[in-house]
Amino acid sequence: MTFRDNIYDTVTRRYTIMQVDVQEAQTQITTLIDKVKAGEEISFAENGKVVAKLIPLSEPEGEIPDLFDEKLPKESRKPGGMKGEIWISPDFDAPLPDEIARPFGMID
Numbered sequence: 269m270t271f272r273d274n275i276y277d278t279v280t281r282r283y284t285i286m287q288v289d290v291q292e293a294q295t296q297i298t299t300l301i302d303k304v305k306a307g308e309e310i311s312f313a314e315n316g317k318v319v320a321k322l323i324p325l326s327e328p329e330g331e332i333p334d335l336f337d338e339k340l341p342k343e344s345r346k347p348g349g350m351k352g353e354i355w356i357s358p359d360f361d362a363p364l365p366d367e368i369a370r371p372f373g374m375i376d
Contacts, residue, residue, distance in 0.1 A: 285309045290319065 286303070290312050293300060300310055304324050312320040369375045 285311050285321070287311045287313050287318065290314050 286308060288296070288300065288310055293312055300322065304310060304322050307324055309324070310322045311318045312322070363369070364374065366375060
């Protein structure tokens with residue numbers, strides 16, 4: 269593997285970011301995640317150009333809530349609450365012109 273290892277810079281007193289080729293990262297993702305958990309930042313490169321960065325979270329995020337979980341608070345919505353603030357064209361549901369419908373396969 270051709271990682272650029274972290275090097276402590278005595279001038280700026282900080283670590284440089286490890287750079288990994290995307291192809292190499294695919295086979296080493298578990299190792300890379302362990303390094304990030306330990307506080308390191310890793311950048312991913314394709315053809316020598318950085319395309320993504322993997323950084324540690326400042327605080328654990330916890331579980332991602334289920335959007336369909338009944339325990340989540342529901343905001344009350346009132347019918348007509350946007351009356352006078354939005355406008356819908358009377359022909360909003362009219363058939364699309366052929367030149368628009370054809371690329372979407374709506375007509376032959």
